[in-house]
Amino acid sequence: MRRRAILGYGAAGVGAVALMLFVGWWQVDGPGGPEPVGQRPMALTEMDFRLTDHEGNAVGPETLIGRPTMVFFGFTYCPDVCPTTLSDISGWLDDLGDEADEMNVVFITVDPERDTVEAMAEYVGYFHPGIRGWTGPEEQIARVADGFRATYERVPAESGDYTMNHTASVFLFAASGRFVTMIDYHEPKEFAVPKIRRALEEEMEGAT
Amino acid sequence: MKKYILTGTLAVLLTFGGLSVPALAGPEDVVVENAWSRASIGMNRPGAAYMAIRNTGDEPVTLIGLTTPLAMMPEIHETKTNAEGVSSMSPAGEIAIAPGESVALEPGGLHAMLMRLKEPMTEGDTFPLTLLFDDGGEVTVHVPILGIAARGPED
Numbered sequence: 001m002r003r004r005a006i007l008g009y010g011a012a013g014v015g016a017v018a019l020m021l022f023v024g025w026w027q028v029d030g031p032g033g034p035e036p037v038g039q040r041p042m043a044l045t046e047m048d049f050r051l052t053d054h055e056g057n058a059v060g061p062e063t064l065i066g067r068p069t070m071v072f073f074g075f076t077y078c079p080d081v082c083p084t085t086l087s088d089i090s091g092w093l094d095d096l097g098d099e100a101d102e103m104n105v106v107f108i109t110v111d112p113e114r115d116t117v118e119a120m121a122e123y124v125g126y127f128h129p130g131i132r133g134w135t136g137p138e139e140q141i142a143r144v145a146d147g148f149r150a151t152y153e154r155v156p157a158e159s160g161d162y163t164m165n166h167t168a169s170v171f172l173f174a175a176s177g178r179f180v181t182m183i184d185y186h187e188p189k190e191f192a193v194p195k196i197r198r199a200l201e202e203e204m205e206g207a208t
Numbered sequence: 209m210k211k212y213i214l215t216g217t218l219a220v221l222l223t224f225g226g227l228s229v230p231a232l233a234g235p236e237d238v239v240v241e242n243a244w245s246r247a248s249i250g251m252n253r254p255g256a257a258y259m260a261i262r263n264t265g266d267e268p269v270t271l272i273g274l275t276t277p278l279a280m281m282p283e284i285h286e287t288k289t290n291a292e293g294v295s296s297m298s299p300a301g302e303i304a305i306a307p308g309e310s311v312a313l314e315p316g317g318l319h320a321m322l323m324r325l326k327e328p329m330t331e332g333d334t335f336p337l338t339l340l341f342d343d344g345g346e347v348t349v350h351v352p353i354l355g356i357a358a359r360g361p362e363d
């Protein structure tokens with residue numbers, strides 16, 4: 001009898017694991033997941049999500065329309081890639097000087113469980129003052145990533161915590177919301193700043 | 209045969225050169241330069257430290273681990289970014305450094321990952337980080353803690 005009980009638990013366990021695998025597949029590779037990477041991000045005007053910025057304001061894709069936009073995904077528990085990219089972005093913004101004031105610059109977390117509004121506020125405070133931090137419920141973050149064709153994945157770390165794999169490119173959009181280009185992770189300043197100027201100039205053309 | 213005394217002259221030279229100080233005991237064939245790290249927000253987030261490790265000797269050396277009073281789980285990690293632009297991070301394992309070669313721990317590549325901090329990393333402080341080699345040799349570096357937004361050893 002005992003043996004049967006164990007078998008029962010075993011079967012339930014297998015069922016649970018299978019369900020988890022299925023849910024994982026659905027979210028990552030399946031119909032519930034983002035489109036295959038390599039596709040162009042949607043225009044901001046086609047996206048639909050609701051987040052909160054680091055000052056507690058409700059924000060969405062419409063918040064970004066009207067000014068050129070730079071977006072980066074990451075998380076504040078990230079020791080290497082994220083502070084490096086935010087420092088790079090801060091350097092580009094310093095280079096752009098006054099022009100940077102005409103842009104939206106948004107850091108969107110892929111780890112809303114730990115990155116509360118307060119955590120985002122404290123973190124972005126250490127970088128260029130133009131950088132905004134956005135967070136929100138997990139399902140809204142998933143919608144954002146879907147629109148950007150960005151991916152992220154929670155990975156257990158040996159320390160017992162977890163880390164996040166995530167798209168580390170910086171996305172550039174024109175003021176109209178149209179996707180312009182991407183800056184790859186750690187791309188040198190000599191390439192990054194002209195790309196940002198291109199996004200800024202598209203705005204000029206649209207305005208005239 | 210490796211020598212295990214770090215000459216005072218070298219330490220002094222490096223100090224005056226504005227570099228981090230490879231300190232006290234260690235294979236004198238291994239020189240650590242330009243060590244730096246970023247300040248942490250509290251103790252819940254892992255930290256990262258960077259440096260260049262140069263093997264000036266005529267035998268290979270293999271870095272097998274780290275210890276520091278600052279963190280319970282210091283480990284050499286490597287960040288990789290794939291063709292789709294997705295970054296991930298994992299333990300780098302042992303790192304062999306050929307004679308005359310150097311290995312760079314720098315943002316976006318290898319880093320000393322400081323997991324489970326025992327105290328916050330405060331800008332302006334330094335902390336000792338000991339590199340462990342497969343022959344039992346050790347080199348302790350005093351790593352300066354720079355601002356959270358630091359980009360390199362000079363920031």
Ligand SMILES: [Cu+2]
Pocket residue numbers: 079080285286297298319321
């Ligand atoms: Cu790491």
